[in-house]
Amino acid sequence: MSVAPDKPAPASAPNSVGAHDTQAAPSEEARSSPCVHCGFCLPACPTYDLLGTEMDSPRGRLHLMDALESGRAQPTPTLLGHLDSCLGCRACESACPSGVAYGERLETTRALTVHAPRAEGTTSPWLRRALLFGASAPAWVVHAGVVVTAAAQRWLPGLTRGIAKRMGPGAEAGLELLARRRPRRARLPSHAKPDHTPKRRVALLLGCLHRPLSASLHEATQRLLLRAGCEVIVPPRQGCCGALARHLGELDNARARVAALMDDLAAVGRLDHLVVNAAGCGASLREAAALWPADHPRHAEALSLGERSVDALELLDELGLPPARRAVPRRVALHHACHLVHAQGVRDAPERLLASIPGLQLQALADADRCCGSAGVYNLLQPELATTLREQKVQACRESGAELVAAANPGCQLQIEAGLAAAGLGLGSTHPLELLDEAHRD
Amino acid sequence: MPRAPSPALTACLDALRTQLGAAAVHDDADSILVYESDGSRLHDAVPEAVVFPRSAAQVAQVVRACVRHGVPYVGRGAGTGLSGGAMAHDGGVVVALNRMNKVLRFDAAERRIRVEPGVRNLDVTRHVAPHGLYYAPDPSSQAACTIGGNVAHNSGGPHTLKDGVTVNHLLGVQVVTPQGEIVEVGGDERPGYDLLALLAGSEGTLGLVTAAELKLLRTRESVRTLLVAYPSVEHACEAVSAIIGSGLLPCALELLDVEVVDALTAAFGLEFPDGAGALLLIETDGPLAGMKTEAKRIEAVCKEHGALSVRLAADDAERAQLWKARKQAFGALGRIARHYSTQDGVIPRTRLPEMLRHVREIAARHELRVANVFHAGDGNLHPCLLYDDESADTTARVVAAGQEILARCLELGGTLSGEHGVGIEKREAMAQLFDATALEVFTNLRAAFDPTGLCNPGKVLPLGRGCGEVLAAGKQVSS
């Protein structure tokens, strides 16, 4: 089993009494299986909450993975169903006092069992293939694909629905989400410098599917980074971060994606950071080194990539922004994206940044760090559970009294937006960066 | 390899599928596998099926079906127990009550709440906190463990020093008896026997709790939390006796030794004074009037007994952080060892220094590391024996050291368990704690409640076998 480096510890006060983001390294032997069965993960797990079965809890899944490893259990469709039902939200890691690297265990096991047969009625292989294709194709192909699909969904809904039906309910859910965005090419200068000496030299990651769907977010991110004093490069050649393939258990594919990305980045010279504005991509990049054994030449390179990858919010929080230019008088609820709060340990930065916006009222959101059901491609693979989680999130948003829900991950944003629309609520969804940008734009 | 299901079990499960729905009955290999263990790993046993009732009526159906077909059954909450109490050592059915997790009734004015057994301990307090109330028993696993399990084990926790364990906070329960009847068991207000005292801590051997009525306390006006460092556990223990003896009654008095401190440092980045061999976490609460005086007196007593430093938690956030570290201490041991096994003996408080020396000596003799984190104010020890492999030799050493520690607790005038329960782990040692007549009284009570002997068989009462055989029996079922 490959072993990942620990999450890079963010700079925080050394004498603080252990905020969760200063998670220390588990001992070498603890890493392999330090689950002591205390059960503290159970209340944190959304699927255990919904299903109430130990098999669908982190402790139970670790037990099953141990049993698979030791040969006590076989990769039956039932067993794999329990592993597949995991969101990978990693809330259990935040709750775990023993520091079990659950996400990594799950990824490894998923990779080993990716081609084992699943129970009938679960994800169609066609959907997996379509997603993987999206992750591996050149940017223009993805762009074209997304544009065509989105257009077809808008103008020929009968046709797309017909195709999606054959691909399973997940595809229908995906199309529904896609229809909420007008894909376009982001207008981004490939190299922008601040007026004064840059504090950092950074590259902006645009992502694969995310690239045409989040054009305005990318533009906002670049403006904010500039305002915070960064020299911002948008490498023209850049592909997928590999997260999508990792979610699907296709590690070879993921390795190829990350290797290509590292090569593309190498072409733009020295970089302090690779800035990411999608928490899912950021989490995967931070743990990129886990894809290769420690003695592999790519390992060190990936380790360095992981150390330099940073969420835009975390970086802006660290560098600080000049005073805002205008008030944004909105009532906003902040949803903590799992891949930011649990996988990267970034909890306070988004809240602090939003709180710094004049006029903005942060509304308390119940269970703000509970998964919304998006979870990478989970909403496509497990639409039923994902929809229930979405409804819970929508309910919490409704009760928060907010008019706008901010989420630092485009996936969550889409998921929540779709949920709010389905519930007929007049609430919008946005990315915290877009709110910040609104306050800081010329 | 799984055994072929008996015709009786098949008939029982068929009946339950009809009554509860197929989705509530699991007997596939993967489902039953994960129900082989609870919060401890020394007593694994794979059940033959797991069922998920949704109501007291369904629990009664489960019990009646099991009785009709002669299938043993055992209740389970969140599976955080530490004595193997929810394990199906004789095979049979695990009755998972965690899906029965509704708050049934809450009366803020009368300070009482009625909940289903699957409601988590901490969720009770969360539910009532907006009304300035809380539920006092706070086992370390309170974020995960359920009220049903708390009642079965008469759970304690750090704050039971002042407020008492679960039985002191029970106003009534609804149980499904081993005869399959749903009975409302009254509390102190109705004339009759104190059945709540009998049921609390009976470890699910006299029935399954399907609802519990709990007493709530008013959130106290002020709280002071102190973290006091001592050069050694002996110093810390002496301070504990001095504080209690002086008439001060802190609501919690917890001791952490240096090994636990190391694990917590790794897990939470806590910083402790150099040279500290033990820490006391002391909390006192009450009306604001006189609070300052009380905290000062505690501090003075601490210093008289050689405290290296006394730190007062500055605010609620720091206080919460200290308690989080304390309550996750067991889990954090995963940072310094792959496994641990904890004991739960209680001794008279004045014997603590002596007992801790014995613990260290016993662990050393068995070549095991030991970490101590416990309710010092109650004299309730939790020595955690740390080990990294599950070989037969290691397991045997862990078991032997645990038994020796318990034997020593009894010699010092103590008992086997303060809050984790007897379960399967300590049942043979019961004969050292109770004489034959007392055990016979227990047996008679149990037989009167459960004439068929199918309700959580093999727990609590000794069978007259050695612990090695008990373990072997457990492993046999699980292999």
Added chain:
Amino acid sequence: MNAHTPPTWRPESVDELAACVRDAAANAQPVVIAGRGTRPGPAALAQGNPARLALDGLDGVLRHSPGDLSLRVFAGLRLADLDALLAEHDQWFPSAAYRGAGSLGGLLASNAEGALQLGYGRAREHLLGASCVHGSGEVARSRGDVVKNVAGYDVARLLVGSHGTLGAYAEVALRVFPRPQRSASLRVELADLATAFTVARHLRATQLEPVFLNVLAEPDLVELVLGFDGLKARVKGQLKAARPLLVPHATGSIEVLEDTSDHSLRATLDDPVGTLGRAHAAAPRAAESHALLHLRAPAAVLADLLPPALRALPLPVHLDARPALGSAWLGIHADNSLSLRDELPALLTALRRRAHVTVHNAPLALRATPEQVWGAPPADFALLQTVKQALDPSGVFAAGRFVGGL
């Protein structure tokens, strides 16, 4: 054996106690445990002609560890002796502090509601263990007198409030406490009963932590009393904080009681059976013209139920209500037994609709059967029978005097 003079047995050791019970079981001789005979508990008329088992011979201390704040004593120990022993070490057992002549075993078996239950809990809460003699006449012994113990079934607590129907305590282990630095109480006169319950409810909602809070009423007088224990600063602060809450409702001055006056108030409250009984001691033929009832119901129910019920009753009533405990004691006096026999049944019916009522005393015709004394058997009566069957299968103890004829 003469039917009019049942034998009294007075064992002087635990073994003798066990032997008595064995003999009784062998001869099918029912037994009533009498403790030190100071406060006969509520009971229906006995079946058969039970022997009296006096436990005052079972006296003395087995072990006292002041440092551990625990002790083990024989169950017949006089409560005053227990208090005196503890006082030497500046310790106390709150349930025994004001009671004097009774025995510890009796205190437990009757689940007596002392003055300070609100502050310190019942004696049950501080019972660490016990050796008991059940119906078999064998002594069941346990070790481990420590403050937390979940090993085995809690039979010691099961016997609390069993009124001697499951067995006799032989030895009892208790957790004791350092004596509080200071005690004091407040007494205030109020306009009427409804006001008193309202004020009590308000006090309970504050951060005050009284060790007792009672509504006392007798014809033409309604009072509220509350007391505090603890560090001097704590008691002082709470007396000060309580005063402004009482002032708006007081019809007279607010009296602060300390030392002997505080002590005698507590002693009065500690023994409602004696206190409310004494209020009518002067009356002729007290037993037939006096009733003593104990109600258990939530505070809101008591506040709702009692004022109209007492107004409707054409007889003088003395009341000691402890709303925070969900408890109220009613002493009713009639000039002649006839009017009590006329009025009481209707009152009991009304009260029993919403509260559990135990009849401690009443004209004999109204307290002969278990149902008259204890009310209808509770919902869990089948389980009570199960317990009785397990611990006293031959029915040696108490002879049908307890709830449902147990």
